Amino acid sequence: MIPARRLLPRTITAQITALVVTAVLLAVGLTTLVLITIFDLNGRGSPEVLAVTRAARIAMLVKEELSPRSQEERALVMAAARWFGIEVERLPLSGLDSDPAAGTNPFVKSIKTILRDSWGIEALADRAPPGRPDAIAVPINGEEALIFQAAHRFSRNFIVLPTIFAVGAIIVITVFLSIYALRWITSPLSSIAAAARSFGRTTAKEEALSENGPxxxxxxxxxxxxxxxxxxxxxxxxxxxxxxxxxxxxxxxxxxxxxxxxxxxxxxxxxxxxxxxxxxxxxxxxxxYLRDNGRSEPVHLVDLPSMIQTICDEFGDVGFPVAYEGPGRHPFACRAHALTRAITNVIDNGTKHGPGVFVVLSPQPRGAVRIDISDNGPGIPEPLREKVFEPFFKGNSARPSSERGGFGLGLSIARDIVRNHGGDIRLLDHEPRGLTVRLTLPRQAETSLNIT
Ligand SMILES: Nc1ncnc2c1ncn2[C@@H]1O[C@H](COP(=O)(O)OP(=O)(O)O)[C@@H](O)[C@H]1O
Ligand SMILES: [Mg+2]
Missing domain, CATH: 1.10.287.130 (Signal transduction histidine kinase, dimerisation/phosphotransfer (DHp) domain)
Incomplete structure (x- = not known):
């Protein structure tokens, strides 16, 4: 079974809207119940009173029908009666069956008696439309009869439709109002969450949160x-x-x-x-590492491929060929010195652990970029993938640390720099073997324009 908690809406807006709608439905339901009880809308009076009322209604309609009004006026009266829930229709006498069950119902019988005694209207005693023994048929001319349903039901037009309309309108209005009001309350909350999340992670200048709102x-x-x-x-x-x-x-x-x-x-x-x-x-x-890792460096527009190419060339010069793959030109706003250091650190690890290193730059939607730096080395096992980012953490390097060993700060610095750009760095498996270090950087708002 699904726990009830799971069915509850998650956002404040949805929760309060649901609460308000439930409250409105309950209130309208209770009010309707009270009204029904007070006005006895279903006519749950004593059967005698009911029979008298029914008979009077029938008599009035029969009188109308027999009055010297025009055909159209009579049709209008009938339509109005139907609208108020009196089920009446006109049928040819030939359409009526003689039904032994007709008029056996005591309530129908008493209405017929009242009609005769008080109004002088003679309903047919034992004839009714097929399958409706409780209908009361009053002949109005030689050929036709008015057929009434003995039980009076409140017309749907009269109660249900207006209620549905009113409740619907109330719900629509409350939902819209509460959504509007709640947006006003909750939008500062979302911006607080966003600010907390981006704290220390973007190149944008951190602005104090607006202390407006509730x-x-x-x-x-x-x-x-x-x-x-x-x-x-x-x-x-x-x-x-x-x-x-x-x-x-x-x-x-x-x-x-x-x-x-x-x-x-x-x-x-x-x-x-x-x-x-x-x-x-x-x-x-x-x-x-302790330097601010580019936090204070301005964000400039640079050509990312040529920046990466320069780094690759520098490695090539000292005997570690690094291949670049990607667009020939791609202007990107970043803190160039810091980002160069981050990419250098990651490539440096690759050259230490594998025979070859490949850098792939792929532009992403919304101005973001992805830089994949892969090698064919031993890779990093899953359980160590978070640890290697800790300062001073060194794994079992493939080569003895004396050769070109670092102090376990390379990846920490790289991650710090990438995160200061609002991006992130992830370690993935490289097929068939080795490690791919994936740097993702969102589009930066540049602090100054300086194409290099
Ligand atoms: N490309 C790689 N392949 C295998 N292991 C790696 C790779 N890059 C980093 N590592 C592991 O992560 C550890 C931390 O890397 P890093 O922070 O650059 O420190 P350092 O290079 O000084 O050891 C390394 O000691 C190594 O064990
Ligand atoms: Mg390193």
């Missing part, structure tokens, strides 16, 4: 603005501190190098110098 929502926006400011300050402070420490480490490290160089024992000296170089590189990479 008070509760304005409070949420205010709190979020406040939190955003605090997070930003906190991150900036930490980053500055780490960068300062890393930077300051370099001075004593340089002194250490000078001292080591003056050592006599060649073996110890070379070992120390090697270590010092490693520490120095590590500090260098950490500083690169």
């Amino acid at each position: 008070r509760e929502i304005a409070q949420v926006a205010e709190a979020l603005n406040d939190m955003r400011k605090r997070v930003r300050t906190l991150v900036d402070e930490r980053t500055r501190m780490l960068a300062a420490i890393s930077h300051d480490l370099r001075t004593p490290l340089t002194r250490l190098r000078l001292r080591a160089e003056r050592m006599d024992d060649a073996k110890t000296r070379d070992g120390m110098l090697q270590d010092i170089t490693t520490i120095n590189d590590m500090i260098g990479e950490t500083l690169t």
Whole structure:
């Protein structure tokens, strides 16, 4: 069975609209019930009273029919009677059966009696239209009879149609009004959600959320603005501190190098110098990572293929051929230096793990682009695919780390940069073997025009 909760609408607008519609339906239903009870619209009075009323109605219509009015006027009266729910029709006498069951119903019998006694109208005693023994037939001239249905039902025209119309109108109006009102309430919520999602992830300048709208929502926006400011300050402070420490480490490290160089024992000296170089590189990479990864770089329009081609050529120059495939020209707004670093990091990994690297640029709908960087190396197993993006994470590299080893920051930096462009980076299997690193970048709003 589907849990009831699953049937509930998900958005606030849908939920409240459903609530309002249910409330309106309940209210209208209850009101109708009360009206029916008060006015006894179904005529659930005593049978005697009912019989008298029916008889009076029949008598009036018969009198009308017998009056010296024109044919058209009489037809109009009949139509009006039908409209109010009195079922009456005109049939030739020859169309009536003599039916032994006719008039056996006590209610029909009493109406016929009243018609005779009070109104002097003689209904046919034992004749009725075929299959309708409870009909009352009153002959009006030698050839025809008026046929009445004994039970009076309220005409659908009279009750149902106006009710449907009124309820329908109420529902349409409430639905439209509530959708309009709820849009007004919920649209700030959607923009809050969007702002929270894009926090720290776009090239666009982050604007404070508008603190308009209903008070509760304005409070949420205010709190979020406040939190955003605090997070930003906190991150900036930490980053500055780490960068300062890393930077300051370099001075004593340089002194250490000078001292080591003056050592006599060649073996110890070379070992120390090697270590010092490693520490120095590590500090260098950490500083690169801690730099704002292009956050402050302006967004320029560049020709993406030539940018990628340049990177490929640089790898080719040092003996790692990298193939580019894609359009020859494709202007794209981005932070060129940062993006170059991201792509370089990913290609660098490819050259470390596989014999060949291919870069495929494919333009996407709405001005986005996709850059697939593939190699034929061992690939990265599924469970490690999130881990490799963590700073300082190094997997079991195919080659010993001393050869061209990094410090596990390459992918972290690449992802940071891509996310700062509002995009994302994903790791996919490359067929038949190897890894494809897929960078997707949405269209950027450029901060300045500068075609290179
Ligand atoms: N193309 C690749 N094929 C196989 N493994 C890879 C590839 N790229 C990255 N990795 C794995 O992800 C880890 C993290 O990569 P990265 O952040 O660039 O750090 P580093 O290159 O300094 O080790 C690498 O140590 C390696 O194990
Ligand atoms: Mg790397």
